[in-house]
Amino acid sequence: MRHALLALLSKESAHGYELKQAVEAEFGELWPPVNVGQIYKTLGRLEADGLVRSANVAQASRPDKKVFELTAAGREELTVWIDQPAPAVRVKDEFFTKLVLASRAKVADPLVLIDRQRRAHLRQLRSVTDLADTASGLAARLAVEGAVLHLQADLKWLERCEQAFTTGGEF
Amino acid sequence: MAVLRTVDLHRQFTVGETVVRAVDGIDLTVGEGEFVSVMGPSGCGKSTLLHLLGGLDRPTSGEIHLGEVRVDRLKEAAWARLRRRRIGFVFQDYNLIDDLSARDNLELPAVFAGASPRQARDRAGDLLDQLGIGAKAGALPPQLSGGERQRVAIGRALVNEPDLLLADEPTGALDSRATTEVLQILGRLHEAGQAIVLVTHDPRVATTADRLLTMRDGQVVDETPLGGRRTALALGDLLER
Numbered sequence: 001m002r003h004a005l006l007a008l009l010s011k012e013s014a015h016g017y018e019l020k021q022a023v024e025a026e027f028g029e030l031w032p033p034v035n036v037g038q039i040y041k042t043l044g045r046l047e048a049d050g051l052v053r054s055a056n057v058a059q060a061s062r063p064d065k066k067v068f069e070l071t072a073a074g075r076e077e078l079t080v081w082i083d084q085p086a087p088a089v090r091v092k093d094e095f096f097t098k099l100v101l102a103s104r105a106k107v108a109d110p111l112v113l114i115d116r117q118r119r120a121h122l123r124q125l126r127s128v129t130d131l132a133d134t135a136s137g138l139a140a141r142l143a144v145e146g147a148v149l150h151l152q153a154d155l156k157w158l159e160r161c162e163q164a165f166t167t168g169g170e171f
Numbered sequence: 172m173a174v175l176r177t178v179d180l181h182r183q184f185t186v187g188e189t190v191v192r193a194v195d196g197i198d199l200t201v202g203e204g205e206f207v208s209v210m211g212p213s214g215c216g217k218s219t220l221l222h223l224l225g226g227l228d229r230p231t232s233g234e235i236h237l238g239e240v241r242v243d244r245l246k247e248a249a250w251a252r253l254r255r256r257r258i259g260f261v262f263q264d265y266n267l268i269d270d271l272s273a274r275d276n277l278e279l280p281a282v283f284a285g286a287s288p289r290q291a292r293d294r295a296g297d298l299l300d301q302l303g304i305g306a307k308a309g310a311l312p313p314q315l316s317g318g319e320r321q322r323v324a325i326g327r328a329l330v331n332e333p334d335l336l337l338a339d340e341p342t343g344a345l346d347s348r349a350t351t352e353v354l355q356i357l358g359r360l361h362e363a364g365q366a367i368v369l370v371t372h373d374p375r376v377a378t379t380a381d382r383l384l385t386m387r388d389g390q391v392v393d394e395t396p397l398g399g400r401r402t403a404l405a406l407g408d409l410l411e412r
Contacts, residue, residue: 119395126378126397148375155374159212
């Protein structure tokens, strides 16, 4: 949320409610409903860190509104975030840790763990593909496709784990 | 009554000195209107299983019941007559007759199964319309795209209103868009009450079913129920914030 707000403020100064609307316009169905309190809390932290500053603007018939703008440090922070590649997707390490340790300690049959994990992935895949019908915008369609491809890769990798264990591989 | 039931089904092949147990003791029940998919790596026996169910191959031992009829003991001709009416088969490579129009590819099996030419024509026309290719009824299969050909093949499989639709890698030759179309068609058929057994190595295709069986070395080693109440997932759960 921090960087999303910095990015939105780099376009133009805005008050909290406008930022909520802008986030919803960009991500709509992809993010759960954004709570305006959460936006103000994040803005407060950004201000304390010197990344944004606020000014009260008087309004004719309503209380003053607080308008936020990016500081030079905020712009710098945004540039660093934008320019940095996101970390590559990690191996699902919790399952992998379980698989390795449980079979080494002989507290579980690795094939049982693999089967259980596969069932979970398959059910997840079904849920994600069901979502495709509700994904109307381009961003939503790309997000669904990404989730499907990740799950397909995870399932393929489980197949590899299974082959390794069934052909009697030892750690 | 189950649409299909197998009891301890086996199919062995002898290759030189080696006996290959392609299907090794499968008990499968497909309920009325149920959609079951079978997934597994190539060589796990899933296609052999489907061929046994569809009468394209005969079991070494075990039973196959289609509704109330035990079919594994039927003579070749009787089994052929029965499956023409009660089983529809969809293949990966369509298996259409290339010098017959799409419409004629549907009419032919209807006439074979006893429909009058008029009935066959009506049913073929209706089905092609429902499958969204009514406008191409006169085209020859080589003039159609892969997705269109598979829709014709699905129409052919359905023309005699079978109790059971069998599909062997029906999207195996299709691109992602045509795959989605075929999956939507299968989903609609299933909603309308069609019982389906589908074999695939693609998890996305397999998870459209009510129940997914995983096969390995001729045996069903795992079962994943997918129908009914599913994980309520929202688009908002897909992305990290």
